[in-house]
Amino acid sequence: MNPPRTGTDPIATPPAREVSAYNIANALTVARLLLVPVFVACLFAGGTGWRVAALVVFVVASVTDLLDGELARRRNLVTDFGKIADPIADKALTGAALVSLSITGELPWWVTIVILAREIGITLLRFFVINHGVIPASYGGKVKTVLQIIGIVLYVAPGVPYVLRWPVMLVAVAITVATGLDYVVRAWRLRRRAKKGE
Template identity: 65%
Template sequence: MTAGAAGTADSTPPQAGVWNIANVLTLTRIALVPVFVWLLFLDGGGWRLAAFAVFAVASITDKIDGDLARRRNIVTDFGKIADPIADKALTGAALISLSVLGELWWWVTGVILVREIGITVLRFVVIRYGVIPASKGGKLKTMLQVIAIGLFILPAPFELDPVRWAAMAAALAVTVVTGLDYVVQAWRLRHQGRSRAGGGAGAGA
């Protein structure tokens, strides 16, 4: 009986520790944010290229750490919290910096940041009823934001401006649409959760 219990315990997969490769990559992305901002504000095309390189590397780690966490089964509560914070820190810092430099309208930065922060807060508000999963639209939104921001960071002739603004317009549109979709999902999740709670109370009574 003891041996059987021990065998059962041994077969249970160990809990992933906080210090794993996925979380290290997430922390690296956060650490690269101030480096990226510093390089972006330096004069000269060479520094601008360096800022673009840092932004690209940081953005790539977002894809890598998520894939590693799922593939190696090392998803942690810390990673679930730190990963979106790292994403918002990188894109938020880039958008604000570009607006400070006068290269991106402030209202564009404002709309995107309000959506990103608002949806993050909304997830925590309705977490008692369930988790709002990341949608394909959300992943498309992230990809378009990275491409648009990257084009604005990349030093290029003014002839590329229409491409930059077209990419940013697409990113902005998808950002707003997916934000509204998350609000609808949150409302449904909250409504269903309250309905279940009400039904349970009625059955118990």
């Protein structure tokens, strides 16, 4: 008579695969970080040619933002490095673009301050509630990101009329603020539920 089995069968259940930080998703994230100073340099170089170059760099960097997360999820390449580096790269790219456009006088400083304050504040809030749970990204948050990218592209691209780019940026600011407030409410509810469960 065979003895009863206890625990997990080491043969039937293969060990969990440890994901290396050296993967294509993280490589794209690092590439996006490296493109930030290139974008800023092109933007401040002056001239239509450099402006177009800045636009191309920004668009390429934005595309890596869409690809790295998708690849990480589809190919099971999620790592601790990626979780930290990806949002940093996102905010570095957007922040550098907004600050640069404000320095050149093309974008009002209040727009840059409002967007960056929201992004930094929500990042800090995530760390504050991390012990109570994780708040999933909302559809509004994705719309916010797309609108910010479109707004920046319209400002960086040479020759785009003010009457077109300014309304898009205003909508991006409005959605940015609205989704930020939504995140605060959801974080407060999450913390309240966690406190009740203690």
